[in-house]
Amino acid sequence: MDIAIPLYDRFTALDAVGPYDVLSRLPGAQVTFVAAEPGPLRTENGMLAMVADKSLDDLPEPEVVVVPGGFGTRALLDDEQMVGWIQRAHERSRYTTSVCTGSLLLGAAGVLDGLEATSHWMELETLEQFGAKPTSRRVVEQGKVITAAGVSSGIDMALVLAARLASDEVAEAIQLAIEYDPEPPFDSGSTAKARPETIDLVRNVMEAATR
16 A cells, blocks of 8 residues: 655655555555655755655555645745656545644645644635635544644544544554543643743744745
């Protein structure tokens, strides 16, 4: 079972690595990082590079697509190579999924038109530009399209996907294997819970980073 995770400049590491660590444990799964050209791609802060082993053209019809988010998504919304690959891959895929702002690329590819979808909380309204119906749910299933909210929710999405691809029992075993039993030290993981000043701080920092 070929699972493709496309990388690009300024992606978010956990968006890609979280789902990878879950899905790579599925029996018979082959997870491949792909990009416009094989080679290293750096995360949004430039501190980490990950290697794409194959080009997009090398893996045109994966059974599963997992599109990570990151500040680099904005520059790719009109990129024919990446958006076109998602469009074509989606036509044959068993599941097409995204994490965080990776949903913007699904939207640009026409995948989300008329569907409920989620993204990072700062980009939920942007989804409307692509005909999607934004929701703040952490994981949103719409047939074979599954979108996840910000960054860490990619692990949740991947566990849901593991259950769909294999079984609940397999997904539960993977969850135990990676000891995914979060107990965050702060109850500040969503805009519904965070203090207003925390929301403002994060918004200002992220808006500055995307300029």
